[in-house]
Amino acid sequence: MARVQASTQVQFVYDIAAGQVVFVNAAYGPVLLGTCAGVNAELPALLARIHPDDQAYLAEHWARWMRGEQLGEIEVRLQRVGELAQWFAAIPYYHVGEAGGPLLVCTLHDISAAKHHQANSDLFNSRKNVTLEVLSHDASGAFIMVEQLAQYLRDELPEAVRPQVAQMLDMLENTSRESVKMIRDLINIEFTAAVATNLKMDRVDLGDIMRGPLAQLQLGYKLLGHHFTYSLPAEAVYVNLDVSKFTQVVINLVSNAMKFTRDEGHVWVTVTGLPDRARVQVADDGIGIPAAMLPHVFERFTRARRLGLRGEETIGLGLSLCKTIVEWHDGTLSVSSVEGKGSVFTVDIPLAEGALSRLPDELVDAVVFQ
The missing domain is CATH 3.30.450.20 (PAS domain)
Structure with a gap:
């Protein structure tokens, strides 16, 4: 050996x-x-x-x-x-x-084999997380609609048929409600389990590692009839990331934006390289966040939690965990919002060394070759 x-x-x-x-x-x-x-x-x-x-x-x-x-x-x-x-x-x-x-x-x-294996693993994890989020969004909406229809039909039933049908409608309503809870619990368990693992930081091109998850989100939401777009930097922007955890943060922010954006609304993600940091912004033209809630959105079990437009529930942990993960990367997560007009969540993280551009050839020659 x-x-x-x-x-x-x-x-x-x-x-x-x-x-x-x-x-x-x-x-x-x-x-x-x-x-x-x-x-x-x-x-x-x-x-x-x-x-x-x-x-x-x-x-x-x-x-x-x-x-x-x-x-x-x-x-x-x-x-x-x-x-x-x-x-x-x-x-x-x-x-x-x-x-x-x-x-x-x-x-x-x-370490070529290990790096290529890690890249494939990160891509698989991001695709899995995107699929879970998109399917949960679609399935939750369907179950919530069934629950609401059952409630409506029970209220509209004539007294003569109520005893025979009410029990079945109750069962349909309860099953739908429990199915939505199970779906959201599955997503929350997956997210918290990912957060619990140790950080594995790598120097990566932020635009390159975000391209796959964002493209899959765009495809998934397009199939559901939602409007989702993204833009990536033309030049490589290098940062030090735990790729799996960071992509999960972006996926969660997009999912959160979808919850509070009407079907005809828009959600978009912008990835940019700034002189001293990299920035990811998740924006929407949804219902926005009331001013009184803004100071509390990142609190654990926040009082700002509320149902999504399609009845999606939340336990108030998602944004708190997202903020924690971003801070593990020495970054910041902030929000700006106007009620009735939409919200923008901004993630800023430091650039890695040699992040935005090459050194001039003569400087590389002077530093490396001599």
């Missing part, structure tokens, strides 16, 4: 004062397709294969490593022609060389 592990982990030693690699192990050849003797000459071509979105990120960390500060594991992608990107976790530490100068010792772990 040790031999297999050694063959897939590249280890190198970089002399900071001399500005060159003074040692690289034999794994460099099969893993990075280079020659140990030619490693320094091959560095420019190798680093040119770093994914464009990771170049500024790597350059920022490399500059810190060269200054002897902030050592910590980072993950970067290496592009391969006609293949998926190769992911590496770089784990650096300092060592004093024989001449007394500082050496940077770094191990590169190929």
Whole structure:
């Protein structure tokens, strides 16, 4: 096992004062397709294969490593022609060389399989959560309608037939009510179970990870006759996220907006990159939130909870948990609303390093290649 592990982990030693690699192990050849003797000459071509979105990120960390500060594991992608990107976790530490100068010792772990597996898992979870929300919205509405029809028919029954039919209508009404409760309980259990797991933070492109869930929400709500749209940034915006938890927050905010928006109304999501943060806004032109309720919407078991327009119930935990998850990401969740005109929920989270753009080529050259 040790031999297999050694063959897939590249280890190198970089002399900071001399500005060159003074040692690289034999794994460099099969893993990075280079020659140990030619490693320094091959560095420019190798680093040119770093994914464009990771170049500024790597350059920022490399500059810190060269200054002897902030050592910590980072993950970067290496592009391969006609293949998926190769992911590496770089784990650096300092060592004093024989001449007394500082050496940077770094191990590169190929984590491609784990990263691709995680991406597939996150996509599956988001699709599952979207499906549950859309189906619960549709099924709850149908059961609530059946319950209301049963109530109406019971009230309108003539006395002569009431004894024979009233019991069946009561059963229909109770079954519908319990079905709605079961559906919402299932969603709440799923959400709280997801919140209870440990955070797993990754540096990701926010627009890229939101594209799948938002597209599925759009398709699902379109099939139900609702108006839902979204917009994503043209450029990559990198943030540090627990992808599963954060997408669940956005899904919950969209579901909440749908509850208080009439069938002819609109709900839309906007994802943008700002100079110092990323922003996700979930807006609607629904019934809005009364001014007296606004200060309480994020409270646990909030007094601001109310039935949705189609009779959807809430226990008042959703927005509180959403706020908690956002704060775990060092972000903020806020709301603005005008009664009768709609609401806007805004999520702001910090950008990751190298989040919005590449470093200029000459700066990357200066920081990385020398």
